[in-house]
Amino acid sequence: MKIALFGGTFDPVHLGHVHMATLAVQELGLAEVRFVPCRFSPHKPGVAPAPAADRLEMLRRATAALPWAVVDDCELRREGPSFSYATAEAMRARFPAARLFWLLGGDQWAALPQWRQPERLAACVEFIVFSRGAPPLPRAGYVMHALAGYHPAAATAIRAAFAQGHTSHPWLDPAVSEWIVRRGLYRQ
Numbered sequence: 001m002k003i004a005l006f007g008g009t010f011d012p013v014h015l016g017h018v019h020m021a022t023l024a025v026q027e028l029g030l031a032e033v034r035f036v037p038c039r040f041s042p043h044k045p046g047v048a049p050a051p052a053a054d055r056l057e058m059l060r061r062a063t064a065a066l067p068w069a070v071v072d073d074c075e076l077r078r079e080g081p082s083f084s085y086a087t088a089e090a091m092r093a094r095f096p097a098a099r100l101f102w103l104l105g106g107d108q109w110a111a112l113p114q115w116r117q118p119e120r121l122a123a124c125v126e127f128i129v130f131s132r133g134a135p136p137l138p139r140a141g142y143v144m145h146a147l148a149g150y151h152p153a154a155a156t157a158i159r160a161a162f163a164q165g166h167t168s169h170p171w172l173d174p175a176v177s178e179w180i181v182r183r184g185l186y187r188q
Contacts (some may be wrong), residue, residue, distance in 0.1 A: 003032050003034060003092060004035050006020070006104075010059055012172065012176055013055070014153040024101070035059050038076075040058065054179070094115060101125055101128050103128045106132060112127075129144055130147045135148065162181075
């Protein structure tokens with residue numbers, strides 16, 4: 001069974017995330033994509049995301065119609081920052097017979113050498129790299145599958161729009177927009 005792990009803050013989850021995951025399922029024949037929201041990102045120190053319960057609910061809403069999508073709260077149940085290698089090792093133990101992948105964008109692929117213990121992550125997973133521009137460069141010791149595509153969604157712009165009083169956004173599933181408004185997320 002092929003399982004992709006898709007980590008991130010998902011603050012909020014947007015149609016670009018869903019597009020990446022859908023493309024990975026189609027191109028690589030994945031059985032499932034596990035969306036794994038982090039408690040807080042070690043790459044964004046000092047930045048507090050929306051509450052975990054809200055990010056989980058937005059993920060559930062955004063993926064409700066996708067039979068291959070699973071929302072997994074394993075990182076939210078752990079203390080401290082979310083390190084990808086620890087998540088991948090835990091998933092390896094949970095799914096010993098699965099072929100594991102890690103889905104990420106080209107920007108994070110470029111930054112991977114700065115992640116905590118990337119070689120331990122690479123020992124557990126094959127990487128699926130979604131690139132909006134030039135194809136990602138291979139890296140010795142890492143198995144990488146490149147996906148080309150484009151989606152303009154950016155969580156920063158979405159949060160800014162809601163902070164300015166918008167009640168929907170074209171890059172969001174309407175059910176996610178509704179949750180943001182109901183909970184008053186991203187208001188200044």
